[in-house]
Amino acid sequence: MTRAVDLGVIACEGCELVMQAPRDVDGRCPRCGETVRSRNPRGASRTWALLIAAAALYVPANMLTMMHTEQFPLRRSDTILSGIEFLWSEGSWELAMLVFVASICVPLVKLLALGLLLVTSHRGSTWRPRARTKLYRVLEVIGHWSMLDVFVVTLLTAVVQLGRFASVEPGPAVLPFAGVVVLTMLASASFDPRTIWDGAA
Amino acid sequence: MSELGDLPVPEVRRHKRGRPSAVWIVPILAIVAGGGLAIRTYLRAGPTIHITFDTADGLEAGKRDVRYKNVPVGKVDSVELTDDNQHIVATVKLDRGAASLAASDSKFWVERPRVGIGGVTGLSTLISGAYIGVDVGASTDTAKEFTGLEKPPGVTRDEHGRRFQLVTSDAGSLAVRSPVYLHRQQVGSISELELAPDGHGIAIEVFIDDPYAKDVTDRTVFWNASGLDVTLDATGLRLETQSLATVVAGGIAFGLRDPAEPGALAAENTKFTLFEDRGHALARPDTEQIKVGMRFHQPLRGVGVGTVIDLEGIRIGGITEVKPGYDETKHEFFTDLVGIAYPERLGDAYKTLTAEGVKLGKTGPQMLQGLVGRGLRAQIRSGNLITGQIFIALVWEPNAPVVKVDDSDQLWAIPTEKGGTDQIQDEVASIVAKIDRIPFDAIGNDVHDTTRAATALLGHLDRDIVPDAKQLFARADAAMDALRAGLAALRDNVAMPDSALQQSARTALEQVERTAFSLRSLADYLQHHPESIVRGRAGGPAPKGTP
Numbered sequence: 141m142t143r144a145v146d147l148g149v150i151a152c153e154g155c156e157l158v159m160q161a162p163r164d165v166d167g168r169c170p171r172c173g174e175t176v177r178s179r180n181p182r183g184a185s186r187t188w189a190l191l192i193a194a195a196a197l198y199v200p201a202n203m204l205t206m207m208h209t210e211q212f213p214l215r216r217s218d219t220i221l222s223g224i225e226f227l228w229s230e231g232s233w234e235l236a237m238l239v240f241v242a243s244i245c246v247p248l249v250k251l252l253a254l255g256l257l258l259v260t261s262h263r264g265s266t267w268r269p270r271a272r273t274k275l276y277r278v279l280e281v282i283g284h285w286s287m288l289d290v291f292v293v294t295l296l297t298a299v300v301q302l303g304r305f306a307s308v309e310p311g312p313a314v315l316p317f318a319g320v321v322v323l324t325m326l327a328s329a330s331f332d333p334r335t336i337w338d339g340a341a
Numbered sequence: 342m343s344e345l346g347d348l349p350v351p352e353v354r355r356h357k358r359g360r361p362s363a364v365w366i367v368p369i370l371a372i373v374a375g376g377g378l379a380i381r382t383y384l385r386a387g388p389t390i391h392i393t394f395d396t397a398d399g400l401e402a403g404k405r406d407v408r409y410k411n412v413p414v415g416k417v418d419s420v421e422l423t424d425d426n427q428h429i430v431a432t433v434k435l436d437r438g439a440a441s442l443a444a445s446d447s448k449f450w451v452e453r454p455r456v457g458i459g460g461v462t463g464l465s466t467l468i469s470g471a472y473i474g475v476d477v478g479a480s481t482d483t484a485k486e487f488t489g490l491e492k493p494p495g496v497t498r499d500e501h502g503r504r505f506q507l508v509t510s511d512a513g514s515l516a517v518r519s520p521v522y523l524h525r526q527q528v529g530s531i532s533e534l535e536l537a538p539d540g541h542g543i544a545i546e547v548f549i550d551d552p553y554a555k556d557v558t559d560r561t562v563f564w565n566a567s568g569l570d571v572t573l574d575a576t577g578l579r580l581e582t583q584s585l586a587t588v589v590a591g592g593i594a595f596g597l598r599d600p601a602e603p604g605a606l607a608a609e610n611t612k613f614t615l616f617e618d619r620g621h622a623l624a625r626p627d628t629e630q631i632k633v634g635m636r637f638h639q640p641l642r643g644v645g646v647g648t649v650i651d652l653e654g655i656r657i658g659g660i661t662e663v664k665p666g667y668d669e670t671k672h673e674f675f676t677d678l679v680g681i682a683y684p685e686r687l688g689d690a691y692k693t694l695t696a697e698g699v700k701l702g703k704t705g706p707q708m709l710q711g712l713v714g715r716g717l718r719a720q721i722r723s724g725n726l727i728t729g730q731i732f733i734a735l736v737w738e739p740n741a742p743v744v745k746v747d748d749s750d751q752l753w754a755i756p757t758e759k760g761g762t763d764q765i766q767d768e769v770a771s772i773v774a775k776i777d778r779i780p781f782d783a784i785g786n787d788v789h790d791t792t793r794a795a796t797a798l799l800g801h802l803d804r805d806i807v808p809d810a811k812q813l814f815a816r817a818d819a820a821m822d823a824l825r826a827g828l829a830a831l832r833d834n835v836a837m838p839d840s841a842l843q844q845s846a847r848t849a850l851e852q853v854e855r856t857a858f859s860l861r862s863l864a865d866y867l868q869h870h871p872e873s874i875v876r877g878r879a880g881g882p883a884p885k886g887t888p
Contacts, residue, residue: 197371204379
């Protein structure tokens with residue numbers, strides 16, 4: 141299969157102007173001024189940077205308290221995991237599963253999958269590029285779902301404020317957790333899926 | 342399709358190469374921030390300690406329920422049985438800032454609602470649930486293992502005041518937290534109460550709040566103000582109480598024997614004796630003691646340890662021992678009483694006596710011999726007939742024979758005299774004898790005879806007089822009837838309006854009236870015509886008189 145690059149042409153992503161381009165062209169479209177690159181030379185490193193940042197924040201996001209709840213006369217401080225454990229022990233296992241998938245699995249899967257994509261692309265791997273592209277698309281779609289936890293906490297904080305009888309307050313884990321989600325989304329956005337296919341040529 | 346050469350060429354952009362991308366700031370920031378958060382959380386976790394309790398009642402793992410001054414300072418991580426299943430061990434994670442609470446002499450207890458006679462504590466835990474309370478120790482050493490108290494300590498370390506040690510043989514109803522009173526105001530409480538280490542007596546630690554702690558001096562006396570101090574002795578019934586609370590909950594009071602001599606401020610943890618009551622506490626300490634012995638040849642019912650020895654109305658001592666004995670030569674029982682006398686209670690009298698003794702060069706027993714020579718005797722007396730209290734009175738019996746005072750065995754033997762209850766018994770016996778001599782039989786016979794005579798008299802009345810009386814009454818009845826008939830006839834003749842007498846009387850009266858009228862007309866006529874007496878009536882009309 142022939143790629144545009146192989147033919148020595150490139151299309152502007154803004155106005156579809158077809159230009160002649162050598163390999164690793166990096167310039168502007170003469171018509172609309174959009175950046176024209178055959179590959180983003182810094183895309184990979186940016187993705188790495190964001191990914192490492194997200195991984196770094198993943199640790200405190202899971203270790204620290206996500207939510208302080210006071211439900212008279214009990215007072216609880218839950219991390220994400222202890223909250224899931226509590227839901228499970230209370231019998232709401234479907235809710236526990238949902239939170240587990242959205243808040244623990246999805247961010248972890250995103251981190252690992254992006255890492256895998258980056259490594260394989262960097263090494264010019266020819267291993268199942270189509271499957272890897274599909275994985276990337278899935279990442280893009282499910283990315284923002286892991287914000288569920290943050291949404292729940294912010295919503296409860298705003299709604300449940302009944303003084304001593306019941307109140308919810310966000311814990312210190314909310315910020316790093318939101319950071320993980322945002323950073324993984326940015327990382328997957330800055331990943332150039334075309335690099336998946338570079339090795340396949 | 343155009344040739345490749347016809348296609349436009351992108352404008353080449355200049356890039357500053359060779360410098361790492363600014364995007365790497367993001368992970369650095371993330372690592373610093375995330376790591377910082379994680380490290381801070383890790384550091385905030387303070388020491389983990391283990392507290393042993395008898396029961397886990399109210400404790401719950403996972404709750405942030407270790408509190409100092411009601412501020413949560415840690416969390417109960419787990420509650421487990423000890424290996425021997427006798428206690429429970431609560432593993433507590435203290436907060437970082439509360440690490441100093443794990444001082445080796447800190448005290449831990451479980452705060453639960455407690456209802457005692459002295460009041461209700463921990464009421465808030467009814468709603469919030471039990472929690473582990475801490476009283477921080479002063480030690481700078483920290484410990485990992487603690488034994489929890491089953492009750493909250495009486496006084497926590499953060500209260501200002503001073504501690505004093507009291508020793509007593511009987512704590513009565515006193516307990517930890519029992520109040521301490523000064524002038525009937527509560528100024529402190531009992532912080533600890535336990536058997537003395539040697540088992541003799543009870544060691545009590547009291548905590549006096551500032552600023553009252555300065556009222557405790559080396560001359561202060563403490564006494565047990567518990568309950569009702571009911572004293573029933575030769576002086577009668579006496580009742581004392583400190584406050585209503587002490588009646589049920591017990592309490593300690595303190596004060597000065599002599600307010601004029603306040604003494605020097607007592608150091609913390611000074612040891613004091615806890616007297617059994619106010620009277621004992623405020624009494625002057627008896628420094629000089631004389632052991633006295635008395636032998637009685639009479640039953641000593643009511644005499645026991647503590648029976649008062651009285652001289653001239655002053656309680657100079659008490660009996661400490663009662664020893665029954667048997668005289669082999671006389672073949673009779675006797676009772677030896679041993680007592681302690683405090684001669685200083687006689688005040689100036691004792692001073693004068695000792696001065697005299699010194700002047701004459703006589704010893705104490707010799708002085709006593711002098712007194713005995715003048716008739717000093719011990720006698721059993723009844724102090725209170727109603728309560729039956731007995732006391733030993735030292736009385737003067739001028740006619741008593743002189744007896745030698747025996748002062749062997751450090752014991753001054755005082756001769757005794759029969760008396761007191763025995764006298765009363767004798768008197769009662771004589772009264773009984775007199776009552777006995779009353780001829781109840783003869784009196785009974787007399788009463789019997791009198792009754793019989795009275796019966797005969799009544800029989801005579803019944804038999805002879807009553808029939809006559811009956812006839813008399815019948816006749817009187819008949820006479821009454823006749824009288825009644827006569828009266829009726831009289832009424833018919835006189836009182837009725839149409840009776841004959843009435844008719845004739847009325848006619849007569851009318852005639853009299855008419856006569857009077859005629860007389861008045863005549864008088865009027867004669868007044869106007871006096872000449873008519875002589876000449877007779879003229880031919881004029883007849884004179885008209887006013888009726």
